[in-house]
Each structure stands twice: as C-alpha cells, then as structure tokens.
Amino acid sequence: MAFRFKKQIFGFMDLIRFTKLVDKRRAKLENAPATPLPVTYRVNETAKILHPAPLTVKLVGIVKDSPDTKTYTFELPQKAFFRAGQYAVLRAKIGDSLVSRPYAISSSPYTALNDGKVSLTIKKSGYFSSYMFDKAKEGDEFTLSLPFGNFFYESVKDCPHIVGIAGGSGITPFYSMIKGIEEGSEDFKLTLFYGAKTANDLVFKDELDKVSNDKIKIVYVLSDEKSDGYENGFISADIIKKYVDGDFTAMLCGPNAMYNFVDAELAKMGVSGKFVKHEANCTASRDVKPKTYKLTVHIQDEVYTVEADAADTILTSMERAGLSVPARCRAGGCGFCHSKLVSGKFSIAGADKRRLADSKFGYIHPCCSYPDSDMELIVPRG
Ligand code: FES
Structure with a gap:
C-alpha cells in the first residue's frame, strides 16, 4: 500500500512540474548567451575519421612493383x-559501366591519419584491375570507401604471435601490418611466410629485405626455383615448424588453392580452426557455355532490364549495365549486396554463406551468385 501511495504522489508532482515546463524553457532560452553554435563538434569530426562516407580521391602516385603489379597512392580529402590488414573499395565509371572492387590497403595506418593518403597495390587481372594497370594515370579521380574487413590483429581473440601466410599479391595486407608494427600502431610479433613461384614474382622484395625489427621475421618460399636464402616448395607444416615455436594465430591471404593446402598443413600441426583467419577472395567468373539471361532489377522506384552473362556474377552484370548497386567484399562475406530474389534460378560460387533467414525468405548475394535463368531482383541503391 505504501509503495502505491508514494507512486501516486510522485506522479502528481510530475504533473505540477509539467505545467511549468514551457515557462522554464522560455526563461532559459531568453537568458542564453548569443554565442553561435559550433560549426562542427569534436565527436562528429572523430566519427568522420573513423567511419568516413565514400570519398572522392585523387590518384597522386603510381609505382610498378613487379611486371604485373603496381601500387597506387590516393590523396584523401x-x-x-583503418587497421593494418583492412581493405578499401575503389569505384570508377569506365565507359557506361560503374565498377568497383575491394583492394587490401598496402600503406600504413599513420599515413592515412597523418598525411591523408592511402595506397592500394593492384595486380593486373580481371576487368577493373586491368583498367587500373593499363589506363589509370595521376590526376584521375575515383571514389574510395574505407575501411572494411576483419583481417587484422585483434588482441582479445588472437595470439600475440601471428603467423602470416601470403601467396603472390596476398602480401599486400601484411605489408601494411609490417609498416604498422614498425611505426608502433600495431603491436604483435609477426612471422611471415611469403610464397611465390620465383624470386622475381615477390612483390615489395627490396622493401621487405630492409625490414629490421625484432618483432618481424620474413621467410620466402619459392615453388619453382631453388636458391640460397629461400625455402623451396609450398608453405608446409615442416617449413612453418622450422621457424615457429609455441602458440600462434595464422592469417592467410592468397589464392584459394593456397588456402586448401595450408589449412591441411595447419590441421596436421594441431592448429584449431579458431586460430586460422582467411582474407576473402573476390568471386571470379565461372567456366560455363556462353549464354545470356534477362535480369530485371528493381532499385527503389525504378525498374531496369539488363543482360546477365551466365559466366559472370549477377553483381558484375548489374555494374556492367551501369547500375549503382551496393558492393564491398564481393565474396559473399559482408552481406552488403544482400538483395531480394523475386524469381529465377541461380548458383552460388563455393559455399552458401547466407544466414538461414536469408535462404528461407529468398535473399541472395549477387556478388557471389551466377544466373541460371532469367531473373528478377529487388536491390538496394548503391
Ligand atoms: S559484397 Fe559482400 S556479400 Fe556481397
């Protein structure tokens, strides 16, 4: 009873306070100083740095790292x-197509924070990367969204010793990590196994040879060449054991064939799956008989009908047609391209990574799905 009585009293007091609310507010406004409000607040400025909207960036430097790889430096506004190991999505209009692709950032976190510059290392392969390699020039403008991905050292989850396994151009995120460790923005021990066919295929070899930091050890592994100072073969359990002692988290970045091989070697060593991280690879075209389907795409109130090549992902076909559609990882991992299937048949590249609810209610990831019939989709605006 006492409790109910108190509640009623407070409720009544609230009513009295409420009657004075407008007067009190007016008095406060009248007595407030005429100082203008700040144009921007510190918290918003910090949020802009941590979660920038897509930025218009200018290409300010191109360096050729190997016969088929170049590093592109962009000036940010x-x-x-970002965390060393993350990627950025580069976007451009090429002819009538709006194309985008994720690339691992190869520059250091300090360069982005202090100088407002970011470098992406791009290997010539596929439509956009070949365009970048052959046509992009200093002064060109692009759109860059950054940063994304979980391929970075997480002190609460990972062992303080990271074993990096890089194949070919998969060296890029590790190159950023090495710079981060040297600068002090990253704090872990890194033993990096860098595999390539021959010594000529090793990107950043000169820069990596100059690294002298007691937290970093680099081991080159050549599959098609025997030479002093290099391991020969593939990155096997035997080679890893030769240089690594104790617990570690393995981080892999390279082709899928390398993942299959190294995963089996790590399992032989008893490394649990929770201590193995893979950087996702973009879904490539598939090898099927040439065929074109009709793709009907709803984006907000607009309806577009475009052609979809059976060999390409649905996302690629939409971009080729110049549609502005969302894309980040292009590997079915981030869910950013998540679209509603209205009708049609499709195949998924590799494993189906959709949530159970997505497959149940008919949502697909166009970035890793190929058309097997005419299709109709509802897609968010990019
Ligand atoms: S772009 Fe990441 S799931 Fe499609």
Whole structure:
C-alpha cells in the first residue's frame, strides 16, 4: 500500500512540474548567451575519421612493383583511420559501366591519419584491375570507401604471435601490418611466410629485405626455383615448424588453392580452426557455355532490364549495365549486396554463406551468385 501511495504522489508532482515546463524553457532560452553554435563538434569530426562516407580521391602516385603489379597512392580529402590488414573499395565509371572492387590497403595506418593518403597495390587481372594497370594515370579521380574487413590483429581473440601466410599479391595486407608494427600502431610479433613461384614474382622484395625489427621475421618460399636464402616448395607444416615455436594465430591471404593446402598443413600441426583467419577472395567468373539471361532489377522506384552473362556474377552484370548497386567484399562475406530474389534460378560460387533467414525468405548475394535463368531482383541503391 505504501509503495502505491508514494507512486501516486510522485506522479502528481510530475504533473505540477509539467505545467511549468514551457515557462522554464522560455526563461532559459531568453537568458542564453548569443554565442553561435559550433560549426562542427569534436565527436562528429572523430566519427568522420573513423567511419568516413565514400570519398572522392585523387590518384597522386603510381609505382610498378613487379611486371604485373603496381601500387597506387590516393590523396584523401580528409584524414582517415583503418587497421593494418583492412581493405578499401575503389569505384570508377569506365565507359557506361560503374565498377568497383575491394583492394587490401598496402600503406600504413599513420599515413592515412597523418598525411591523408592511402595506397592500394593492384595486380593486373580481371576487368577493373586491368583498367587500373593499363589506363589509370595521376590526376584521375575515383571514389574510395574505407575501411572494411576483419583481417587484422585483434588482441582479445588472437595470439600475440601471428603467423602470416601470403601467396603472390596476398602480401599486400601484411605489408601494411609490417609498416604498422614498425611505426608502433600495431603491436604483435609477426612471422611471415611469403610464397611465390620465383624470386622475381615477390612483390615489395627490396622493401621487405630492409625490414629490421625484432618483432618481424620474413621467410620466402619459392615453388619453382631453388636458391640460397629461400625455402623451396609450398608453405608446409615442416617449413612453418622450422621457424615457429609455441602458440600462434595464422592469417592467410592468397589464392584459394593456397588456402586448401595450408589449412591441411595447419590441421596436421594441431592448429584449431579458431586460430586460422582467411582474407576473402573476390568471386571470379565461372567456366560455363556462353549464354545470356534477362535480369530485371528493381532499385527503389525504378525498374531496369539488363543482360546477365551466365559466366559472370549477377553483381558484375548489374555494374556492367551501369547500375549503382551496393558492393564491398564481393565474396559473399559482408552481406552488403544482400538483395531480394523475386524469381529465377541461380548458383552460388563455393559455399552458401547466407544466414538461414536469408535462404528461407529468398535473399541472395549477387556478388557471389551466377544466373541460371532469367531473373528478377529487388536491390538496394548503391
Ligand atoms: S559484397 Fe559482400 S556479400 Fe556481397
């Protein structure tokens, strides 16, 4: 009873306070100083650095790292923050197509935060990367969204010793990590196994040879060449055991064939799956008989009808047609391209990574799905 009585009293007091609310507010406004409000607040500025909207960036430097790989440096209109190992999505209009692709950032976190610059290392392969390699020039403008991905050291989950396994151009995120360790923005021990066919295929070899930091050890592994100072063969359990002692988290970046091989070697060593991280690879075209389907795409109130090549992902076909559609990882991992299937048949590249609810209610990831019939989709605006 006492409790109910108290509640009623407070409720009544609230009513009295409420009657004075407008007067009190007016008095406060009248007595407030005429100082203008700040144009921007510190918290918003920090949020802009941590979560920048897609930025218009200018290409300010191109360096050839190997016969088929170049590093592109972009000037950002603002400072930005990322973790070494993350990727950025580069987007451009090429002819009538709006194309985008994720690339691992090869520059250091400090460069983005202090100088407002970010570098992407791009290997010539596929439509957009070949365009970048052959046609992009200093002064060109692009759209860059950054940063994304979980391929970075997480002190609460990972062992303080990271064993990096890089294949070919998969060296890029590790190159950023090495710079991060040297600068002090990253704090872990890194033993990096860098595999390539021959010594000539090793990107950043000169820069990597100059690294002298007691937290970093680099082992080159050549599959098609025997030479002093290099391991020969593939990155096997035997080679890893030769240089690594104790617990570690393995981080792999390279082709899928390398993942299959190294995963089996790590399992032989008793490394549990929770201590193995893979960087996702973009879904490539598939090898099927040439065929074109009709793709009907709803984006907000607009309806587009475009052609979809059976060999290409649905996302690629939409971009080729110039549609602005969302894309980040292009590997079925981030869910950013998540679209509603209205009708049609499709195949998924590799494993189906959709949530149970997505497959139940008919949502697909166009970035890793190929058309097997005419299709109709509802797609978010990019
Ligand atoms: S772009 Fe990441 S799931 Fe499609």
